[in-house]
Amino acid sequence: MENGSINGIHERGNENKDLTNSYTVTRVDRDAVTRVDVEVCVEESVNIILNGARVASLTITPSNLKEFVYGYLICEGLIRSIDRIESVEINWPDIFVKVPEFDKDDPGLWMEIRSSGCVGVRSSWMSLEGPVKSDISLSKDMIFHSIELINDLAVLWKTTGGTHCTIIFDKMGSLISYAEDMGRHNTIDKAVGKALLDGRDLSGCFMVCTGRMPAGMVAKAYRAGIPVIISNTAPFTTGIELARKLNMTLICFARPPRMQIYSVPERIKDIGTIRENVP
Structure with a gap:
């Protein structure tokens, strides 16, 4: 059993699980079969x-479970501060959390299927209000450098090709936290949980993800207080609309030397004059 204490909160659990399994397969490469x-x-x-x-049943890579649950509760809007958590106990496959004076009548009624097939809390993202207020300003070079770091940090992806990755940076481009998981939503929860448990203020940070960007992913960043989210792949309409509504900067298809900025391009300081109707 693993024991720890953070701000008087005691966690115990067992994460001694393998993250990969080995299989013998038949590989075909042109005319060679091995x-x-x-x-x-x-x-x-x-x-x-x-x-x-x-409140949730999710498929997950079995690592960083404590960090995951802290981040999940914040990113799904179930709590506003990790200081609200009284205790966490991991008894695989259940993670038991105690929060005093939790004000939801029946959390089990709000579970929903997300765009990636996972189950989350029904939500609340449609009712999110209060545009982000942030003076964060990023350069193109910082954005492209942060994207390239994913290839260095995503160890499981390099081994298996089967994970997503999320990295959180401060406004100077210094790494705050990162996480890998089979689920793109889970990577945000884990990275946010790590940063919050480390006492970080995320309002001056930006987030880089490998996953597609529906509203659920954008909402997680918003609830964590992160004003900029960057992906190397595609957005969905709901993600764009929510980012615009909340004054968040959403950047997708960020693959040096190109990127597409779907909302609040003013936070990117060296993109030059924006011309209209350029194919």
Whole structure:
């Protein structure tokens, strides 16, 4: 059992699980056919039990579970501060969390299927208000450098090709936290949980992800207080509309030397004059 204490909160659990399994496969490469051993990501399921009520069941890479649950509760809007958490106990596959005076009547009624097939809390993202107020300003070079770091930090992805990655940087481009997981939503929860447990203020930070950007992903960054989210792949309409509504900067298809800025381009300080109707 793993024991720890943060701000008087005691956690215990067991994360001694393999993250990959080895399989012997038949590889075909042009005219060559060989038998090789490959590593494949482990897929597990966990349940989050909040004050005795199951609020989520998710598929997950079985690592950083404590950080995950802290980040999940923040990013899904179930709590506003990790200081609200009284205790966390991991008894695989259940994660038990106690929060005093939790004001939701029946969390189990709001579970929904997300765009990636995972289950989250029904939401609340449609009712999010209060545009982000941030003076963060980023350069193109900083953005492209941060994207390139994913290839260095995503160790599981390099081994298996089966994970997503999220990295959080401060406004100077220094790394704050990062996480890998089979689920893109989970990577945000884990990275946010790590940063918050480290006492970081995320309002002056930006986030880089490998996943597509629907509203659920943008909402997670917003609830964590992060004003800029960057992806090397595509957005969805809901993600764009929510980012614009909340004054967040959403950048997708960020692959040096190109990127597409879907909202609030003013935070990128060296892109020059924007011309209209350029194909």
